[in-house]
Amino acid sequence: MKYCTCIAACLIAFASFSQVPTKIEEEISFPKKPKLVIGIVIDQMRYDYIYRFWDKYGKNGFKRLVNEGFFCKNTNFNYVPTYTGPGHASIFTGTTPAIHGIIANDWFDKENLKKLYCVGDINVNGLGTNESEGKRSPVNMLTTTITDELRISSNMKSKVFGVALKDRSAILPAGHVANAAYWYDGSIGSFISSTYYMKELPLWVNEFNKKELAKKYLMEPWNTLLPIEQYTESLPDDNKYEFIAKGETKPVFPHNLPELLRANGGLNLIRTVPFGNTLTKDFAIEIIKNENLGKSSETDFLTISFSSPDYIGHAYGPNSVEQEDDYIRLDNEIADFLNFLDAYIGKNNVLLFLTADHAAPEVPAYLIDLKIPAGYVNEGKILRNLKSYLFANYADSLVLSYSNQQVFLNRKLIALKKLDLKKVQEDAALYLQNLDGIAEVTTSTALNNTSFSEGSRNLIQKGFNAKRSGDVMVNYLPAWVDFHKTGTTHGSPYSYDTHVPLIFYGWNIKKGSTADQIYITDIAATLALMLNIQFPNGSIGVPISHLVK
Ligand SMILES: [Zn+2]
Numbered sequence: 001m002k003y004c005t006c007i008a009a010c011l012i013a014f015a016s017f018s019q020v021p022t023k024i025e026e027e028i029s030f031p032k033k034p035k036l037v038i039g040i041v042i043d044q045m046r047y048d049y050i051y052r053f054w055d056k057y058g059k060n061g062f063k064r065l066v067n068e069g070f071f072c073k074n075t076n077f078n079y080v081p082t083y084t085g086p087g088h089a090s091i092f093t094g095t096t097p098a099i100h101g102i103i104a105n106d107w108f109d110k111e112n113l114k115k116l117y118c119v120g121d122i123n124v125n126g127l128g129t130n131e132s133e134g135k136r137s138p139v140n141m142l143t144t145t146i147t148d149e150l151r152i153s154s155n156m157k158s159k160v161f162g163v164a165l166k167d168r169s170a171i172l173p174a175g176h177v178a179n180a181a182y183w184y185d186g187s188i189g190s191f192i193s194s195t196y197y198m199k200e201l202p203l204w205v206n207e208f209n210k211k212e213l214a215k216k217y218l219m220e221p222w223n224t225l226l227p228i229e230q231y232t233e234s235l236p237d238d239n240k241y242e243f244i245a246k247g248e249t250k251p252v253f254p255h256n257l258p259e260l261l262r263a264n265g266g267l268n269l270i271r272t273v274p275f276g277n278t279l280t281k282d283f284a285i286e287i288i289k290n291e292n293l294g295k296s297s298e299t300d301f302l303t304i305s306f307s308s309p310d311y312i313g314h315a316y317g318p319n320s321v322e323q324e325d326d327y328i329r330l331d332n333e334i335a336d337f338l339n340f341l342d343a344y345i346g347k348n349n350v351l352l353f354l355t356a357d358h359a360a361p362e363v364p365a366y367l368i369d370l371k372i373p374a375g376y377v378n379e380g381k382i383l384r385n386l387k388s389y390l391f392a393n394y395a396d397s398l399v400l401s402y403s404n405q406q407v408f409l410n411r412k413l414i415a416l417k418k419l420d421l422k423k424v425q426e427d428a429a430l431y432l433q434n435l436d437g438i439a440e441v442t443t444s445t446a447l448n449n450t451s452f453s454e455g456s457r458n459l460i461q462k463g464f465n466a467k468r469s470g471d472v473m474v475n476y477l478p479a480w481v482d483f484h485k486t487g488t489t490h491g492s493p494y495s496y497d498t499h500v501p502l503i504f505y506g507w508n509i510k511k512g513s514t515a516d517q518i519y520i521t522d523i524a525a526t527l528a529l530m531l532n533i534q535f536p537n538g539s540i541g542v543p544i545s546h547l548v549k
Contacts, residue, residue, distance in 0.1 A: 033531065034351035034507035036294030037150075037301045038341075039173060041091060042330070043084060043166070043310035044490065045356035046318060047073065047501045052233050053327050056226065061331035064338060065354060068347075069505030070547060071513040077358060077498040078519040079462035080475070081404055081491040085118035086463070087357025087520075088172040088305065092145040094524025094539035096462040101142035102172065103465050108401035108408045110468070115403075116140070119168045121194070127201045128192040128209065129185045136167045136183070137196035138176050143538030145175035146524040147301050152177070153533040154298045161287050162303040163191070165271050165280060169305035169357070179291070182283065186268030189214035191283055204290040213282060214267045217275035221254040224325045225332075228253060231321045241363040242322070243315040243486040251316065251486075253325075272315060274329040276308035281333045285340055294345045299531060305357070306330060317363040317488045351507040351530065353523065356500035358490045365485040374479035377437040379403075382474075389431045390424070398424060405491070406470030407432075421445070421471075428472050437480040442473045459493040504547060514546050 050062055050071075057063050065071075077087065079096040081104055089102035097103040102118050109116035119136045126134010144152075147160045162174025167183040174181040180197045182205065184190070190209040193201060228237060235241070242251035247263025261269050270276045284304045287293065293300040309326055316322040334354075341350050361367075367374035379402060386407065387397035396417070401408040407428055414421050425443040433441045442460055452458045460473050475493065476482075483489040490497045502518060508530065525541030528534060529548045535541070 030348055030508045033299050035299060035345055035349040036288075036341075036351075037299060037527065037531070038350060038352040039092070039301070039303045040334075040352065040354040041088060041164075041169065041173065041303070041305040042354065042356045042501075043164075043169060043305060043307045044313040044358060044360050045309060045501060046359040046496070047075070047499050049327055050501050053324060053331075056230070056233075056324070056328050057331045058335055060335035060338060062334060063331075064335065065352075065503045065505050066513075068511055069352075069503045070509050070511065072502040072504075072516070072518045072544065073513055074515050075355065075500055075502035075518040075520060076495070077500070078459060078521060080456075080459050080493045081463060082358035082493075082497040083404075083491055084166060084310065084357050085168045085172065088169050089118075089141055089145075090520055091355060091357070091523055092147060092173045092175065092303070092536075093141070093143045094146065094521045094528075094536045094541040095143060096521060096540065097469075098462050098465050099143055099538040099540070101140065101465050101468060103463065103468050104404040105168065107468060108403050108406075108470070110408065110411075113400065119171045121196065124194045124196040126185075126192055126194055127198070128190055128205070129188060131185060131187055133167065133183075133185045133187070134192055134194050136171055136194050138171050138174070138178075138181075139196075141172055141176070144536045145173065146527050146533075146536055147173065147303065148175035148177050149528065149534045149536055150299065150301050150531060151175070153531075157296070157298040159291055159293060159296075159298075159300040160302075161291060161293070162305075163280060163284050163287060164305035165276050165307035166305065169307055170303070173303035173305065182287070184214075184271070184279070186214075186266050186271065189267035189270070202290070204286060208283060208286050213279055214270045217278060218257045218261050218267070218269055218273075221256050221258070222273050222275075222325075223254040224321065225328050226325075228321065231324050234321045234324045235319045235366075237321045239320075241317050241366045241486055242320055243484075245315075251320075251322075253321065255322075271308060272311040274308060274312070274326045276311070277306045277326075277330050277333050280304065280306055280308075281337055284337065288340075288344065294349060306333075313360050313488055315487045317366070317486075318360055319362060319366065347506050349507060351509070351527075352505045353503065353527075354505070355502045355520070355523065359497050359500050360488050360490045361479050361481070361492075361494070361496040363486070363488050364479050364481055364483075367479050372479070373477070375437050375477070376485065377435075377476060377480055377482050379405075379482045382432070382435060385435070386428060386431060390428065393427065394419065394424070399428075401470070404470075405474040405476070407472035407474070409471040411471075425471050432472065432474055437476050438474055439477045439480075440475045442475075444469065444471050444473070447473070456493040459498075509547065512546065514544075516546075518544055
């Protein structure tokens with residue numbers, strides 16, 4: 001009653017402003033809190049894919065999100081490297097690798113002198129698999145996620161799940177206290193998990209796996225959804241910038257999946273075709289139904305990451321008919337998923353956001369042919385040359401690793417030889433600075449002693465974790481990569497890698513858009529204010545003012 005009286009009073013008071021009553025009515029049509037939050041991450045989505053393929057999309061997928069939701073058109077990653085592990089961690093922790101510690105997908109572990117995988121955990125075992133793919137957990141992530149904070153704030157009554165084909169894309173978003181994260185094991189074609197979360201897989205997961213959907217989706221050739229002559233946004237299907245799969249002689253449609261399955265073996269093939277997105281969506285819907293998400297008085301949270309666009313981008317690049325078809329089909333999956341949510345719980349009870357873990361450049365070889373500066377570096381060669389250079393000066397190579405564009409020096413040896421670490425770092429930096437394809441070089445000493453407020457050094461600093469990162473950080477020139485000449489890769493501080501879509505939709509979201517600069521770390525802070533819960537404990541984000549007014 002109190003509410004009604006208040007609204008009536010407001011309506012009378014503002015009767016002369018015709019816009020105001022509509023606004024108030026809109027606001028009260030939403031429940032007090034969302035029943036379910038859905039965080040969708042698309043692996044390797046450039047923001048321009050919204051526009052480039054707009055005319056090919058149906059009404060109910062990306063177009064529905066843009067037309068009914070709030071589109072932050074100028075959303076960027078604010079650190080390097082723009083890879084999948086750091087990307088998913090940063091979206092959900094609201095901070096950058098400097099603080100959450102996921103400095104790459106895998107990195108040289110200075111303590112144990114070997115590679116460490118971002119979600120590798122030798123202390124847990126796989127569930128549903130005997131492979132090492134099961135030994136996974138979020139243990140290497142140093143801060144809480146928005147999903148952790150939701151669980152803590154509800155005294156663990158809110159349920160949190162994560163799913164993706166890639167383990168890191170399921171595990172990092174779901175956080176440390178998730179009910180479960182599920183990822184795909186291509187050796188058996190099943191969704192698996194680990195003992196970090198539970199003792200055994202739920203019955204419904206086993207039932208889902210028994211359907212062998214991955215195998216079924218690979219039984220027919222991959223053909224374009226629309227007649228191929230309509231893919232006018234992309235390069236011709238047969239072009240030299242695309243990867244040729246084992247079992248094929250040209251990178252063209254139709255891709256004979258049963259034949260490729262025979263030639264390549266293993267159901268990992270599903271990752272590199274759009275049906276990997278179908279499988280992910282299928283499993284996401286099963287989580288919602290079987291775990292009764294959104295059906296209690298507490299807000300639940302499901303994170304979904306679509307991994308296939310990244311595999312397809314790496315193989316064929318952003319200008320391929322393959323990637324265009326992948327997005328047209330992904331649009332259908334999103335439409336399906338939104339339809340499911342309408343029927344299951346209703347749009348106004350779901351707060352959904354969609355973004356990406358990084359974007360991607362054009363294939364550099366294609367840019368070179370267009371006379372646009374671009375190029376290829378060879379990191380193996382950079383490492384060898386740097387080692388010989390330091391050997392000539394110090395009678396020892398002094399380098400343990402060059403990985404993720406970071407040089408890891410042998411600090412023990414440097415101390416033993418009583419060398420000046422700062423001087424060795426600077427020598428290495430000066431040498432690297434002169435190599436082809438290298439734009440700039442920064443040392444850990446500089447990063448520890450100086451605060452860079454803008455430019456790529458600022459992004460390098462936000463990606464620099466004082467404990468885990470290397471001694472010398474290298475940034476390549478725009479469109480220079482260490483990769484083969486077909487397909488593309490990502491990881492740089494440049495706009496083509498950092499600029500991603502961000503759309504909020506559903507509960508309490510009014511239609512609109514902004515061109516304001518939004519950083520990827522702002523998402524978690526925005527969600528925290530919307531849900532009236534604590535920010536993740538390493539958060540550096542600023543809530544998006546349009547959404548939390
Ligand atoms: Zn990738």
